[in-house]
Amino acid sequence: MKKNELDISIRSVKKSDSNFLYELLKQRDPRANISHKRMPSFKQHESFIQSKPYSKWYIIQSSNDDIGSIYLSKNNEIGIFLIGKNQNKGIGCKALKLLIEKNPKIRYLANVNPKNKKSIDFFKKNGFKLIQHTYELENNN
Numbered sequence: 001m002k003k004n005e006l007d008i009s010i011r012s013v014k015k016s017d018s019n020f021l022y023e024l025l026k027q028r029d030p031r032a033n034i035s036h037k038r039m040p041s042f043k044q045h046e047s048f049i050q051s052k053p054y055s056k057w058y059i060i061q062s063s064n065d066d067i068g069s070i071y072l073s074k075n076n077e078i079g080i081f082l083i084g085k086n087q088n089k090g091i092g093c094k095a096l097k098l099l100i101e102k103n104p105k106i107r108y109l110a111n112v113n114p115k116n117k118k119s120i121d122f123f124k125k126n127g128f129k130l131i132q133h134t135y136e137l138e139n140n141n
Contacts, residue, residue, distance in 0.1 A: 008094040010058035010070060017059055018046050020066050025082055029116075033096070056103055060095045062086070070095050078107045080122075087118070096126055 013021070022045050053073075060068035060082065068082035068091070078099065080092055096123065100108065110128055112119045 002014075004089055006094050008091055009061050010095055010096070010098045011061060012050065013057040013069070015049065017066070018042075018049055020059070021045070021049065021069060025085065027084060028065060028081060056099070058099065060091065062091065064079055067091065068095065070099050072099060072103050072108075075109065076105050076107060077111055079110070092122055092124060124139055 022042055022089040025045065026039065036133045042086050054071040055074045055076075057071040059067065060070055060080075068080065070078065072078055078096065080095060082092055082095075108128075110119070110123045111134075112123060114120075114133060
């Protein structure tokens with residue numbers, strides 16, 4: 001490995017990762033989030049993890065430290081989040097490359113809130129292109 005090359009790996013999520021994933025979820029900006037409207041309880045979060053919601057879900061590690069997570073949904077949608085201090089260092093790009101290498105598909109998607117400029121820039125930088133904006137109507141009858 002070159003001196004400046006990132007030592008990044010991904011490993012499958014285990015039940016024992018619940019605390020780390022919950023802390024990571026707490027760091028997400030709820031205004032830029034599209035996957036949930038409010039923070040779940042820890043018990044709800046554990047149930048979510050145990051439900052195996054994604055086709056593949058990995059912990060991103062650097063030198064054996066957990067620094068983020070990345071997943072591939074059953075519809076080939078990619079989601080990624082890193083602990084703040086590890087953002088903008090090329091780690092996400094390397095983790096994305098590892099995910100794609102381990103899970104070759106014809107097409108990948110990324111659903112991003114239009115207000116989440118960091119994620120938009122990240123996916124554009126990695127070759128993704130905008131294909132749609134989706135609108136929702138909630139009927140609260």
